[in-house]
Amino acid sequence: MKNWFKHSLSLLKHELKRGELTIVALAIILAVSAVFSLTGFSNHIKNALVNESTAFIAADRVWATSRPLSENVKAKADELNVNSATQVFMTSMVFSEERMVLASLTAVTDLYPLRGDLLVEQEGVESAVNAPDINRVWVQQGILSKLDVNEGDSIEIGNKSFVIQGVINQIPDASFSVFTSGPTIILHFDDLQETGLIQPGSRIWYEYLYAGEPSDIKDFEEWVKPQVNESQRWYDIKDSQSSLANALNRAEKYLSLASMLGIVLAAVAVAVAGRRYAQRQQSVVAIFKAMGTSKQYVRKVYLLHWSLLSAVSIIAGLLVGVLLLAIGLNSVKDQLQIQGQLIELYPLLVASFTGVICACAFAIVPLKELINTSPLSILRGFNNKALPWYAHIPAISALFLLIWLFSKNLPLSLALVVGGLLVSGVIMLTAKLILMLSRRAGAKAGKSWHLALANLKRRANENAVQLISFTIAIELLLLIFVMKGAIIDEWQRQLPADTANxxxxxxxxxxxxxxxxxxxxxxxxxxxxxxxxxxxxxxxxxxxxxxxxxxxxxxxxxxxxxxxxxxxxxxxxxxxxxxxxxxxxxxxxxxxxxxxxxxxxxxxxxxxxxxxxxxxxxxxxxxxxxxxxxxxxxxxxxxxxxxxxxxxxxxxxxxxxxxxxxxxxxxxxxxxxxxxxxxxxxxxxxxVEAIINQLRTVISQVSLAIEFVLILVVLAGSLVLVAQVQASMEERERELAILKTLGAKSKMLNLSVLYEFVALGAVAGLMASIAMEIAVYILQTRVFDMTPSLHLSYWLIGIVSGALFVGIVGFLSCSRLLKLSSVTLIRRTM
Amino acid sequence: MNLSSKTIDILQNVSLEVNAGETIAIVGSSGSGKTTLLSIIAGLDIPTSGEVYLKGQALHVADEEARAAIRGQYVGFIFQQFLLIPSLTAKENIMLPAELANMDNAEVLAQELLTKVGLSERGDHFPSQLSGGEQQRVAIARAFITQPDILFADEPTGNLDNTTGAQIENLLFELHQQAGTTLVVVTHDPKLAERCQRQVVMNNGHLEEQPAPLVEVV
Incomplete structure (x- = not known):
C-alpha cells in the first residue's frame, strides 16, 4: 500500500474515532438522507396520487377534439404500447314506445375506461364493466324513469334500436362534465354509425383516451403535443383538476424549500466544523512538512482522507434515507397505493450530488489553507486568522447552486443568496452594536452577567459570526414553522368541512x-x-x-x-x-x-x-x-x-x-x-366527494411530510449550533483555565457560560424574528401566491426558543470543560 | 522581518559553520533570535539576505518544495512540544519519516528504536496515552529512524521535569554517538548546553562563540 494512502486511512480512522469529524459526517449524512427521503417521498406520493386521480379522467392523457383524429394517431399509440380508447359525446332525443327525452350519448370503444371503474348494475348486481355489447346500452337511472322503461326493454337512438343492458351507477370521468344535458346513455362506438346521428353540422365532441407506462406515455405525449391545435385540448389529471394540482404544487414547493433550507443549514455546519477541523490539523501538516514531506504528498493524504469521509458519509446518508423513505411510505400505504421501486435513480443522484457539494464546496477553502500550512508554524505558532472575503466565494457559489437545483428558479435563487448576504451583513453590524450596548448593561448586572456580557463584547467579531449562524438557523426554523402553519391553514380554508360534495x-x-x-x-x-x-x-x-x-x-x-x-x-x-x-x-x-x-x-x-x-x-x-x-x-x-x-x-x-x-x-x-x-x-x-376526499388525503399526507421536514431542519440547525460552539472551544478552554486559576467559583463560571449563550440566543432570536417576517412576506407574496400576514406571536417564540436552544446546546457543549479541574485545564492549554 | 511600516533585523551578521558529527548548543535569552536561527539553518525558513548551505546545498535559493526534499533527505527534528501526530500510534509516529523516505524496513527499525528508547511495550499506544517524557522519547526515536545527517532539537527538555529531562538528554547523546549524527540543540538549559562540544550565544540578533576547553572550533 502506498504510504500516503496508508497515512490517509489511519488519519480517517483515528479522527473518526476521536469524534473530530462527527459533525461533518453527521451534517453530510443529514443532508443526503433528507434529500433522498424527501425527493423519493414526494415523487412516490405524487405518482400514487396521479395514478389514483387518473380515474377521474378515465385515462392518463386525454385528447379532446371536435373532429375525429386520423388513424395514424392510434397506430402511433399502438406502436408505443400505449392503450387507447375513444369516447364520442353528443346530445340527442331518445325514444321509448311512448315517450322521448333529451339524453347525453356517449359512444365508447372496447377498452373504455382505461383508468377507474365504470360501475353498472345488471339484474341487481353491480360490477365494473367496459363498453356495452353491440346493440346494447348502459343507461343512467333518469332514462328509465323519463322513458318509463326497465332493464331489458328497447329504446330508439337515431335510426337504431337498443336493448337496455344495465343501469349506470358510476361513470369515472363524469365529475368533469358538470354541464351535460340530460341523463347519460353509453353505447358501443361501433353502433354509432348505424344510428345515423353523425351528420355534417351535428355537434359532436371526441375524447381520445390514452394510458400506459409513464415512459411510453411521455414518448407518445412528445409526439402528440405539436399536433394539438387551438380548438383541441390535450390534458392530464393535473391540468384538469386544479385543486389537487394546486395543493400538490404548493406542497412540493414547500417541501423543496424546506429541505433546501435544511441542506443550507447542514452545509453551514460542514463549513464551520470543516474550518475548525482544518485548524486543528495544522500541526499535523506542519510536522509532515518539517520532516520533508512535499506539498503534493500532504495534498494527496488530505484529499483522500476527505473524499473517503465524504463517500462514507454519503453512503451512510443514503442508507438512512432509504430507511426513512421506507418508514414514510409504510405510514401512508393504507391511504395510497405506492408503486414502483423504493430506490429510484433521480433521488439517488440528487442526494449524492448534494452530499458531494456539501462535503467539497464548503470545506475546500479550509482544506486548501490546511495544505498550505507552513512547516515554520511548528516553531512560530499557527494561523487562525479570519478568512478574506473572497475565500467565501466557493461556498457561496455552492449555496447558490444547491438552491437553484432545488428551486429550479433562477431569480428566486439569486434573490435568496444576495438577500441572505445582505441580511448577514446587517446582522453582523447589528450584532456588534447590540454586543457593545450589552456590555454597558452588564456592568450594572450581577457578576455572572457581567462576565458573560464582557465575554460577548470581547469576542465581538467571533460572536458576530456565531450570531449570524444562530440567527440564520433560528430564522429558518421559524420560517418553516410559520409557513407550515400558513399553508395548512390556507388548505383548510379552501376545503372547509362544508365544501360542496x-x-x-x-x-x-x-x-x-x-x-x-x-x-x-x-x-x-x-x-x-x-x-x-x-x-x-x-x-x-x-x-x-x-x-x-x-x-x-x-x-x-x-x-x-x-x-x-x-x-x-x-x-x-x-x-x-x-x-x-x-x-x-x-x-x-x-x-x-x-x-x-x-x-x-x-x-x-x-x-x-x-x-x-x-x-x-x-x-x-x-x-x-x-x-x-x-x-x-x-x-x-x-x-x-x-x-x-x-x-x-x-x-x-x-x-x-x-x-x-x-x-x-x-x-x-x-x-x-x-x-x-x-x-x-x-x-x-x-x-364529487371522491375528489374532495382525495384532496383531504393529499393534505394530510403532505402535512405529515412537512412535520418530517421540520424535524430535519431542527436537527440541521442544532448541528450548526454545536459546530459553532465547538469552534470556540479551545479559546474557552484557555479562558476557563485562567479564570479558575484566579479563583473564580464553578457556580459563577457555569452561570456566566449559560448566560453568555442565553444572551446570544435571545439576540439571535430577535434578529431571526425580524428576518423571518421579511422572508415570509416575500415567500407568501412571490412563491406561494398567498395573502401576506404578520406573525408577532412567533417573535416571542423566536426569542424564547433562541435563548433556550442556544443556551442549552452551548451550555451542554461546554459542560465537559466546566467540570475539569483548573490543573487539568492548565495542562491541556499549555 | 517587515512589520507593517517597520523593518526589524532579527539576525545580523550571523556566521556559523557546523561540522559533520559535531554537537553544538545555541543558547540565549528569550527573544534573542535562537528559534529564527534554527528555522533558517534547518531550512524551515529563508533569510531575507545571506546564504545558508546544508550538506553543500544552497537553502537560501531553494523554494519550499526543494527545501522539504532536502529536509527529508538529511534532517531530523525534536521539538519542545514533542509534536507527535495524534492520529498515529507511537510506532507509526516513529515509522513516519522512514515511510516518507520510502524505506522498506520502517517497521523493523521502529521496533528496534522503541526498544532502544525503552518503550518496546508501548508501540501501539497513541500520544495522548503517553506521558510527556514518553512522548519525547518517541519523538527522539522518530528523529533517528532515518539516521539523518543532522538533527535539530528545539528545547528538547523544556517541557519536562529535571529527572525526565536528564533521561532524555542521555538518550539524545547516546543515539548521537551510535549514529554519528550532527546535533544542533537550541536550549535554555546550561547543563544540556555544556554537554555539547560547542556553544554559541545569541544576543540581540548577534552570534558569539563561547570559548570552551572541550570545543574544537573550525
Missing part, C-alpha cells in the same frame, strides 16, 4: 322552486341556483371569430379573430358570486336595463378583449351583442359553479335555461337527497 344539474325552470324548497327544508349549504344558457361566441367588435381553429380554416379567413371554439355555458346574476373578484370595470347595478357581460380574466387575455369591447353570442337562433363591463378573477378551485361569462339578468333571463347548483350533503341528508332525486328524476346529480 354534490352538484345538481339539469334542473328545469319549473323545478327551481322545488329544489330551493328542498335546500331550505334541510338547511343545506348551497351555492344557490345558477341558470345556464348555452351559447356560442360568434364575433368580437363585429369581427367574426374563428369557429373551428384548424389550420385549414385559418388560411381561409385571415381577418377572423380567435374565438373559444366551443359552446359556452352562460349565466346571469344580480350579484357577484363569492370567490369571484372584479379586476377591472365594475359590477352592474341591480335591475340595470343596459346589456352587460362580465368576462373571466384569463379568457379575456386569450381573446385579447378589454372593457368596452362588444361580444356577440349566438343563442339558439338569436344573436345578442353585449359590451364587456367588468373583468373577473375566478377561483376555479372553489367547488361551486364557475362561469367564464356572466350577464346581467336583462340580457339572458328570457332565454330558456336549465339550472345548476352545488351543495354540501351531510351523511344524514344523503338518503333525503336520494329520495328527492327519485321524486324528481329529471334532475341529475354529480358526486
Amino acid at each position: 354534490r352538484f345538481l344539474v339539469n334542473i328545469a325552470h319549473d323545478k327551481v322552486d322545488e329544489v330551493e324548497a328542498f335546500i331550505e327544508q334541510h338547511n343545506i349549504v348551497s351555492s344557490g341556483l345558477y341558470p345556464v344558457v348555452r351559447g356560442r361566441l360568434t364575433a368580437i367588435n363585429d369581427v367574426k371569430t374563428i369557429r373551428r381553429a384548424t389550420k385549414e380554416d385559418e388560411t381561409k379567413d385571415d381577418t377572423a379573430r380567435r374565438g373559444v371554439g366551443r359552446e359556452l355555458n352562460l349565466t346571469w346574476r344580480n350579484d357577484l358570486p363569492s370567490e369571484n373578484k372584479i379586476l377591472d370595470g365594475s359590477w352592474w347595478q341591480q335591475d340595470s336595463q343596459s346589456a352587460q357581460v362580465s368576462i373571466e380574466q384569463k379568457l379575456a387575455e386569450r381573446l385579447e378583449v378589454s372593457i368596452g369591447d362588444s361580444l356577440s353570442f349566438q343563442i339558439g337562433s338569436d344573436v345578442v351583442e353585449v359590451p364587456i363591463t367588468s373583468i373577473r378573477e375566478v377561483n376555479w378551485n372553489s367547488l361551486q359553479p364557475n362561469f367564464y361569462m356572466i350577464f346581467n339578468p336583462k340580457v339572458l333571463s328570457d332565454f330558456p335555461a336549465s339550472y345548476i347548483n352545488s351543495m354540501y350533503i351531510t351523511e344524514e341528508n344523503k338518503p333525503k337527497l336520494q329520495e328527492f332525486l327519485t321524486d324528481y328524476p329529471t334532475v341529475s346529480m354529480i358526486d
